[in-house]
Amino acid sequence: MTDDVQPLERLALAGKARQSLKNWIAGAQFLALLAAIDEQGWTRFLAEPRDLDALTDFSGLPPARLRDLVDALEAHGVVERQDRTVRLSAPFEALAADDAMIGLSDLLAGATLMAGKIRAAAQSPGALPLTDDDALVVARAVGGRVTPVSRTLYENLFTGGLPELAGAVRAGRWLDVGCGIAGATLTMATMVPQLRAVAVELVPLVAAEATRRTEALDLTDRVEVRCVDARDVDEKDTFAGAFWAQPFFPESARTATLDMILRALEPGGLLFVQEMEPEPQESDRPAYALRRLVYQGWGVPFGRTAEQLAAEAESAGFALVRIAPTDFGRFVILRRPVE
16 A cells, blocks of 8 residues: 555546646637627627527527537626527626727737747747737737727826825926826816827837827827837926836836936926736736736836835935825826925
């Protein structure tokens, strides 16, 4: 019997690993299915109840395969079925709708990009640079759209956890440093008629998308998108407030970027910096570890706490106002000292 203990223990250990692997495989397989049906337009089609015959005609799939596919979607909570009628579940309808702050398609595109970068991280010792196309995918997956939902979220931010932000965007010009697709600035511009902003973005393709969205909202007279290295912004004593998208700035550019913001702000002007990756709960640690792998492969810092961000900005000459908990996570509010 003694000779059997070690093999049995190893069998149990392998079984435990096999179960973990099965769960990961199932998740990857369903994500592939969800991306495929989204690309085929199912998520828009199923925003309204559809009978199976209509879905068969829409998809072009054989009825038996269609039933299996709908079963898989129902089992994962993506659709609801009643008799022969199928529609998106309420949570997924909200995520796929035009008023979603960040839509399902953009999230799926971001997930696909991350999967490729994770694979590359394990195969190559080199950096994991983002192409312009990659940067646009990331910007869409994190940037948000201007919708009634996004405006409601910002209104809650203004009146709840971050009233200083409401004051800053009404007090004078606003500077968005590393604006991506400018979702935050454009949302606030639709809410605050007096807002005048400069949104700075380094990647031409991303800046072009921010410009397109600005034009679509008829905000070009109040929001200027500049495709430029943030360190090269040469205005001084100009802005009442600024936001710095710090997670996307490499170590080599951070000090000079903070120096620029300090010069650009009016004396007493406010800088807002968001803690994007707080120390995770144990259940979130696996996903956190994967994001850290990719972001550090991009050459940018990952997981800096609000306290660390405050210290970084204070070393550049800012004065800490407070660290504010909000529905968007913790914000660091800093002030250019009045000289």
